Amino acid sequence: MSGNGGSGTAAAGAEKRPNELLVSWFVRSGWSKGELARQVNRRARQLGANHISTDTSRVRRWLDGENPREPIPRILSELFSERFGLVVSVEDLGLRATRQSASVTGVDLPWTGPQTVALISEFSRSDLMLARRGFLGSSLALSAGPALIEPMQRWLVPTPQAAQISQIPQPDPEPTPASRRPGRLSGPELDLLESTTVMFRRWDAQCGGGLRRKAVVGQLHEVTDLLQEAHPEATTRRLFKVAAELAELAGWMSYDVGLQPTAQKYFVLALHAAKEAGDKPLGSYILSSMSRQMIHVGRPDDALELIHLAQYGSRDCASPRTQSMLYAMEARAYANMGQPGKCKRAVRMAEETFTDAGEWDEPDPDWIRFFSEAELYAENSHSFRDLAYVAGRSPAYASLAEPLMRRAVELFADDPEHQRSYALNLVGLATVHLLRREPEQSTLLVERALRTAKNVRSERVNTRIRKTVDAAVRDYGHVAEVVDLTEKLAIALPETAEAV
Structure with a gap:
């Protein structure tokens, strides 16, 4: 049975009910049973699970309620997550969670x-x-x-005494030369x-x-x-x-x-x-990066939890610039959760806290220096842009985003050290113009982003350009400038794998 990715142990003859959650995701994916089976087998081989050999009948049994053994649930989670661009957990698929x-x-x-x-x-x-x-x-x-x-x-949680840094790499009463070499730094x-x-x-x-x-x-x-x-x-x-x-x-x-x-x-x-x-401020910055990733994969509630954890952990030691960045990321999370009141409050707190950065007595660490006035404008404008999408392409929120995004673009245009941010905000401004039903202006901004993207090895930039062009084609495919842009995109950003 294991060779087919079979089910776990169950009472013989036990009645199964169709897995409605898995059926729902499967139908929405547009895959056939054969295509899903092929993708599972391909992913299993990449993971080294060469014993997995799934076919259409096995997929049908999963849909009918059979619980496959690991690593099948995890593979299905990864495949559906990639298909929909958000995290689809094993539980979301109606499959039994196993403790790992x-x-x-x-x-x-x-x-x-x-x-x-x-x-x-x-x-x-x-x-x-x-x-x-x-x-x-x-x-x-x-x-x-x-x-x-x-x-x-x-x-x-405070680190226990046994694991304090003074006892790293391995607490030992009498470390031997073999287990703990003398430092050479x-x-x-x-x-x-x-x-x-x-x-x-x-x-x-x-x-x-x-x-x-x-x-x-x-x-x-x-x-x-x-x-x-x-x-x-x-x-x-x-x-x-x-x-x-x-x-x-x-x-x-x-x-x-x-x-x-x-x-x-x-x-x-x-x-x-x-x-x-x-270093608690550095820890809060790392949590903010994790929060940004969760927003990217469609988990704003997780993003908000991470940001609140960062804010609580560094509330007594983070600089105003760091605190401002955390407020800006909090606003992004609230925007993507569709909570405009809390989003606007966090935007206001980010702006007010940033004004205190110039009065901070100590120099900021290098990792937070990226959070400039341009970055503040960019984050807050993206919050309003995201609100516009969540609110059904609201022109009111798009109008709030436009002047902030335009100012961010102006500031990044004069900053050769942050060309990726320049490209991202050009694309962001292009999406705002699409929300405002101005496709011609949007295409001009995407063309500028394309020119910058040639010098920036960032799949994130390329993906956002492609998605923006797709949105323009979907809504304004009859506009001549949009048709011309699709041709330029095919030349400038061909669909090729990126070396890392």
Whole structure:
């Protein structure tokens, strides 16, 4: 039975009822039973589950109520999630949830220093070796809902004494030379590691995630080697901070090129490293990146939970610029949940808090310096744009978004270091013009975005351009400028896989 991805044990002759949830998703997908079977088999082979051999009769039995064994439920979850562009969990498909270990979920990990180092080292090595688009090992899948939120809440739990950084990499009364090598890192070398991380971040902002992702992952792996040596506590904290920033950046670059499960795993590992570094503001920033990803995959309620967790955890130590960014992301979550009153309040709080950034006595860390006046305008305008879509293409919310988005475009146009943001906001402004029923203006902005996209290795930019053009064709396919734009798109952005 296992060779066919058969059902789990059940009483002989037990009556099954059709799985109405799975039937609903299946009908909406437009797939035939044969096509779904082929996709399941293909994905199983990519995961190394070569014993899986599904056919149309097996698919029919799933629809009729049979519960397949793992990894079939997880494969179906991934396939339907990709088909609809949002997280479709095993439970959403009406399939029995099975309890998985931490290594399978990829999210519920032990919050201790040695395990954090080992997991980052293992995952970054797998990433570098396998280099498969979306498949790092046999167990990587995007987590959402309680499976994601509950483990992240442990970020706020104080670290027990046994796992304090002073005892990393492995608490041992008498560490031997074999288990704990003496540190070989000098002060200038540590400074260079930190400055290299800043350089990688600049490259990402300017060129997109596709160009330097593997270099960042390689640097992260090197840092985990250093963390397995004995260092003074202050040095170990700085190394964990570097690891957290590099893991977050690897996650962000993975997100940018469309590797969503990979991105989430890096974000989770980054949060663990930030906790070991004792850097709560950095942890809140990592949670904001996770929140942005959840909005991207259609889980705004999860995004809001993550942002509230970030705000609570850093309320007494984050700079005004960081707090402003968190309010802006809170507004995005509320917008996508269709809550205009709370969205507008969060937008106002983001604006008011940002005005305090200039009076902050201490310099902001490099990871938050991206949140400029242009970025504030961009986030708040996207919140109003998202509200417009949720409210049924409301022209009123589109009118609120337009001046903010236009100002963001103007500011990013003069900033050569943030060309990806420039392209994204050109596309954002184009969508606003579509909402305002102005397709001609929209096509001009998309053409400008296309010119910028040539120099930015970002699948996120390319995807948003394609979706905007698709929307223009759907609503205004008879307009000459739109017809011309589709031809330019086919030349500028052919549908090819992106190297990462």
